Every structure is written in structure tokens, then in C-alpha cells.
Amino acid sequence: MYIRNQQLVIIKIIKNTPVTMDKPQKVEDIRRGKAEGREGVGKRWTEEEENRMLEEIKTMDVEEVAKLHKRMSGGISARLCLVAARMLKEGKSIEEVMLATKQTKDDIEQFIKKNGDKIKTAPSEKDLGDQSNFKNKWTEEEEKLLLEQVKTMKIDEIAKLHGRGIGSIVLRLSKIGAEMVESGKTMDEAMLITKQSKQDIEKAMEKKNKKTNLNETKLRQLEQTVAEMKKQLDRMEEMLQQMQLKL
Numbered sequence: 001m002y003i004r005n006q007q008l009v010i011i012k013i014i015k016n017t018p019v020t021m022d023k024p025q026k027v028e029d030i031r032r033g034k035a036e037g038r039e040g041v042g043k044r045w046t047e048e049e050e051n052r053m054l055e056e057i058k059t060m061d062v063e064e065v066a067k068l069h070k071r072m073s074g075g076i077s078a079r080l081c082l083v084a085a086r087m088l089k090e091g092k093s094i095e096e097v098m099l100a101t102k103q104t105k106d107d108i109e110q111f112i113k114k115n116g117d118k119i120k121t122a123p124s125e126k127d128l129g130d131q132s133n134f135k136n137k138w139t140e141e142e143e144k145l146l147l148e149q150v151k152t153m154k155i156d157e158i159a160k161l162h163g164r165g166i167g168s169i170v171l172r173l174s175k176i177g178a179e180m181v182e183s184g185k186t187m188d189e190a191m192l193i194t195k196q197s198k199q200d201i202e203k204a205m206e207k208k209n210k211k212t213n214l215n216e217t218k219l220r221q222l223e224q225t226v227a228e229m230k231k232q233l234d235r236m237e238e239m240l241q242q243m244q245l246k247l
Contacts, residue, residue, distance in 0.1 A: 040070035045079060053079065057102050077103070081111035091154055091195070133163030138172060146172065150195050170200070178204035 049069065056065045057080065066073040080101040085108060087097045094105055101108075142162065149158045150173060159166045177190040178201050187198055194201070 041072055041075060050079065050083060054083065054100060062102075077107070078111065081108050082115070084108045085112050085115075090156060134165060134168060143172070143176060147176065147193060170196070171204070174200040174204040175208070177201035178208060181205065 053065060053069065053076065056068060060068075062076050062080075063073045066076045069076065080103050084097045084101040084103050087100065088094065088108075092100075094108075097103075097108065098105060146158065146162070146169070149161065155166055155169050159169045162169065173194040174196050177194040177196050180190040180193065181187055181201065182205070185193075187201065190196075190201055191198060
């Protein structure tokens, strides 16, 4: 339970913290890296290079990895923190993430606070393969299966099995959590069953309430329109009757 709470705190930071980019410093780092023969500085990272970095960091220190990638040690540390943040967002515990990336909890949290909006769940949805079920309506059977799977599986694994995107799975779990709270379960129970944060479930509840309010507003407007049309028909009928009397 303690680990779960730590994850929720960090994920909340990810979702709510804006990005701050020090561009002049970044340019200076690239210039310094080029001058030191680190041609990789400033180049876009690939998935293959990230995977290689994670293998190398198991037995090497950051500076050794940086030399192999022809990047600065600060760039390697920053990339490891980014990978760590993605892992947390995918549901891994902070202990697993620290072990895989060799980064401290403080380093990861500081990176998240500075770069929150840059962090996206990896892999991206376009790399997840089959999403043939993406536009299909959720069924009761599929929701029950989803709740069973989320007990032991990662979100990206579930997404593949359902032929849907990661975002679709998260939104559905949040919606189910919101329905649970509205039907009488506590927020803690809903969070435990769906593995979603309190913030995500509350967002789903707010979205549903907005939709309900919007529908009620449209219904009132329609009722007013119908009432006005009825009045106009009554007036027209009255005018016809008067015309008939005159004839």
C-alpha cells in the first residue's frame, strides 16, 4: 500500500507540473559536447539506443555509458530519469524503476517536477500493433475481463489483448471507478479495484456530470422550443377560426 501511495504521488506530479526548458543552457551543452568529441549530443534518441543504455547501466557507471553513446553524462542521467518516469506512469513501483535505471528517488522526482508535460507513456500507442477494436463499444463482458486483467497485468499488455489504445484502457478504468463511487463504493475501494488514481477517477466523474448537465440543458431548450411552437400553432388555429367566421 505504501508503494502504491508513492506511485500515486509521483504520477500526480507528472500530470500537473509544467515543463520548464532552459534553452540557452541546452545550446551551450551541445556546443561543449561537440568540442569534446561527443557527436551524439543533441541527437534524437531512438528506442534501440534507450534499450542499449538500460543494458549498459547494469554494469557500467554513467560516464562510461556516456562515452559509448558519445553523449554528455548529464544527458545520460536525464534520459535515465525520463525512462524512469515513463516506467512509473506504466505502473512499475519506484523500487523497480530505481533498480532498472540506477537513478535515485530524489533525482527522478526532480526530473518529473521540471519536465512533467514532456513525459509520455512508452511505448507510444501507434507502436502497440493491433487496435482494431478501438472504435467498438465496450461490452459488459469486456469490462469484467478488464477488471480481472488489471489485477495482475500492465496497461500496455491489456491494451494489446483488447485491441485498444493505452489511453482507451485508462479512460475506461477511470470511468468504471467513477461509476463505483457513484453506486456507493468508497474512493479507496474504487482505486484498489481499477488501479487508477483518485485524480483520474474524479476527472471521469466530473466529465460525466458535465455531460449530464449538458444533456439536461439541451432537453430544457428542446422543451422550450416545443412549447413555443405549440403557442404559435394555437395562434394560427385561432386566426383560421376567425377567418372562417368572416367567410
